[in-house]
Amino acid sequence: MHKKLEEIFVERLLFIAAISSSIITLFIIGFIFTKGLPAINRVGFFNFIFGTEWLPLRGIFGALPMIVGSLYITGLALLMAIPLSLSCAIFLAEIAPRGMRMTLKPTIQALAGIPSVVYGFFGIIIIVPFIREQFGGTGFSILAASLILTVMILPTITSISEDAIKSIPREYKEASLALGATHWQTIKNVLFPAATPGLITAIILGLAKGIGETMIIMVAGNVALIPTSIFEPARALTANIALEMGYAGGIHYNALFATGIILFFMIMVLLVIVNYIRYKKQVIIGGGYL
Amino acid sequence: MSSRIESIKKVWRKGLNFRLISPKNTQRIMKGVFWGAGIIAILILLSVVGYILINGLPVVNLEFLLSKPIDAGRGGGIFPMIVSTIYIMLIAVLIATPLSVGAAVYLAEYVSSKSKIVKVMIFGAETLASIPSIVFGLFGLAFFVIFLDFGWSVLSGGLTLALMALPIIMRTSEVSIEAVPRSYREGSLALGATKWQTVYRVVLPAAIPGITTGVILGMASAIAETAAILFTVGAATRIPASVFDPARPLPLHLYILATEGISLENAFGTAAVLVIMVLVITIVTNVMVERYTRKMMGQ
Numbered sequence: 001m002h003k004k005l006e007e008i009f010v011e012r013l014l015f016i017a018a019i020s021s022s023i024i025t026l027f028i029i030g031f032i033f034t035k036g037l038p039a040i041n042r043v044g045f046f047n048f049i050f051g052t053e054w055l056p057l058r059g060i061f062g063a064l065p066m067i068v069g070s071l072y073i074t075g076l077a078l079l080m081a082i083p084l085s086l087s088c089a090i091f092l093a094e095i096a097p098r099g100m101r102m103t104l105k106p107t108i109q110a111l112a113g114i115p116s117v118v119y120g121f122f123g124i125i126i127i128v129p130f131i132r133e134q135f136g137g138t139g140f141s142i143l144a145a146s147l148i149l150t151v152m153i154l155p156t157i158t159s160i161s162e163d164a165i166k167s168i169p170r171e172y173k174e175a176s177l178a179l180g181a182t183h184w185q186t187i188k189n190v191l192f193p194a195a196t197p198g199l200i201t202a203i204i205l206g207l208a209k210g211i212g213e214t215m216i217i218m219v220a221g222n223v224a225l226i227p228t229s230i231f232e233p234a235r236a237l238t239a240n241i242a243l244e245m246g247y248a249g250g251i252h253y254n255a256l257f258a259t260g261i262i263l264f265f266m267i268m269v270l271l272v273i274v275n276y277i278r279y280k281k282q283v284i285i286g287g288g289y290l
Numbered sequence: 291m292s293s294r295i296e297s298i299k300k301v302w303r304k305g306l307n308f309r310l311i312s313p314k315n316t317q318r319i320m321k322g323v324f325w326g327a328g329i330i331a332i333l334i335l336l337s338v339v340g341y342i343l344i345n346g347l348p349v350v351n352l353e354f355l356l357s358k359p360i361d362a363g364r365g366g367g368i369f370p371m372i373v374s375t376i377y378i379m380l381i382a383v384l385i386a387t388p389l390s391v392g393a394a395v396y397l398a399e400y401v402s403s404k405s406k407i408v409k410v411m412i413f414g415a416e417t418l419a420s421i422p423s424i425v426f427g428l429f430g431l432a433f434f435v436i437f438l439d440f441g442w443s444v445l446s447g448g449l450t451l452a453l454m455a456l457p458i459i460m461r462t463s464e465v466s467i468e469a470v471p472r473s474y475r476e477g478s479l480a481l482g483a484t485k486w487q488t489v490y491r492v493v494l495p496a497a498i499p500g501i502t503t504g505v506i507l508g509m510a511s512a513i514a515e516t517a518a519i520l521f522t523v524g525a526a527t528r529i530p531a532s533v534f535d536p537a538r539p540l541p542l543h544l545y546i547l548a549t550e551g552i553s554l555e556n557a558f559g560t561a562a563v564l565v566i567m568v569l570v571i572t573i574v575t576n577v578m579v580e581r582y583t584r585k586m587m588g589q
Binding site: 006011014017018026035084087088090108114151187208212214215267271 | 313314316317320321323324325326327328330331332334335338339341342388389390391392393395396397400407410411413414415416417418420421422423424425426427428429431432433453456457460484485486510513514515516517520521541542544545548549554557561564565568569571572573575576
């Protein structure tokens with residue numbers, strides 16, 4: 001009887017541990033919303049999302065420049081990161097000889113582990129002056145932010161894509177090779193299409209990471225205006241919070257939490273898409289195959 | 291008319307089948323492209339790490355590591371920052387580890403992955419893992435700093451980082467627990483052990499290397515984080531005397547030095563220390579994973 005009680009007790013404890021992340025998540029959502037909604041109510045939902053002016057001192061809170069800024073910087077970073085990281089993933093999964101794989105894998109891990117503030121610092125020292133000299137302006141620009149963001153999201157996309165490619169059954173590849181296709185034809189016509197859901201997942205998670213990254217603040221210039229070219233500065237949603245939280249009070253403080261709500265929504269939408277792809281993939285292919 | 295269309299189609303098809311480059315050469319070119327991508331990734335790492343170390347290592351000596359900063363970091367060293375980093379990292383890991391390993395045990399051992407509640411748990415952990423760090427920072431500020439009144443302190447920062455490390459440790463632990471062979475559990479259960487005894491005495495010890503890897507990854511993420519501690523630990527350059535004291539961990543120090551243009555030299559030194567920490571952690575985890583896989587494969 002005593003044993004049994006212990007078992008039940010332990011199981012309850014473990015259950016609490018297991019449900020804790022969900023509760024913490026709900027808690028975080030709750031807190032961000034209760035702090036952020038007053039600002040959205042006061043300013044008005046559409047004024048807040050589509051307002052093009054962010055002037056906290058005059059009580060004008062329009063988050064559109066930051067939304068555009070985030071999307072602009074992350075979009076450009078994805079444009080650079082996708083070809084590079086998908087190629088790296090294919091290289092790792094299919095082509096690299098053992099020695100190269102043993103070098104490249106830790107490289108990707110180290111790239112993922114280097115604190116984003118170090119990349120930001122590198123950006124300030126190297127990339128910003130380079131852009132200033134080559135293209136004029138201050139150098140603090142969307143381009144600079146995208147360049148360092150590319151390096152930050154490269155490991156995410158690469159490692160998830162590599163897993164996706166590796167999880168394709170061997171027979172697919174063998175059948176294609178047996179039919180006389182070259183290795184590249186096999187990659188292009190068999191492995192790539194079969195891995196597509198996984199690759200899209202990888203890209204979306206890279207996008208989510210990019211939108212959530214704050215340290216681009218160090219090189220992006222952070223002007224709260226809608227940018228028109230990649231050599232202009234822009235302010236991301238994350239940067240908006242980080243820049244102004246230090247001194248914000250009253251409705252301004254709430255408006256920054258509201259910025260957090262937008263950020264959170266963007267990430268949630270991406271997560272839902274990822275889960276939908278995963279669900280779809282199971283339904284279509286089934287049989288525990290992919 | 292229709293025959294003309296047919297003939298145009300034929301030419302088209304011929305054109306499509308006509309190969310400017312033979313499959314064999316395409317293969318060679320694409321192989322080159324992929325090699326190029328791999329080499330670019332390595333070059334990026336080498337240039338970032340190389341540049342930081344070349345400029346930072348001359349600054350890093352025992353005195354730099356063991357002395358206090360002078361004049362907001364214009365001179366002196368980074369000892370209080372190292373202490374703060376270790377301090378908040380320990381708080382984060384000490385709180386996150388029991389919770390996340392417990393969660394991993396429950397998910398791997400106690401429930402089938404098909405039940406509804408498991409989906410809720412996993413979705414919760416996934417969401418937690420993808421919340422931007424600045425939002426954790428906001429939450430930490432609103433909850434730990436203001437609501438619970440811990441103030442800008444090591445404790446507030448550590449707790450915020452614990453929440454971020456939780457899904458990382460959980461995922462790695464779950465994978466390593468699931469990798470423990472079924473026969474281990476069956477052997478233990480057959481000897482009359484209860485489920486918890488089996489988990490505690492057999493499964494967990496076998497999964498320890500994997501769990502340790504998870505914990506180290508959690509530590510690494512805690513060391514590297516800046517945004518989440520921006521408004522939770524304060525920025526005091528003193529050595530924190532208790533968990534309720536404000537502190538300034540290394541990444542935050544680097545952030546302040548670099549963005550406020552305080553001292554380039556010390557910024558390089560701080561960055562070099564951070565980079566070395568990360569490289570050491572990467573190497574250690576790789577060696578551990580390597581050994582663990584070899585052991586699991588029975589060699």
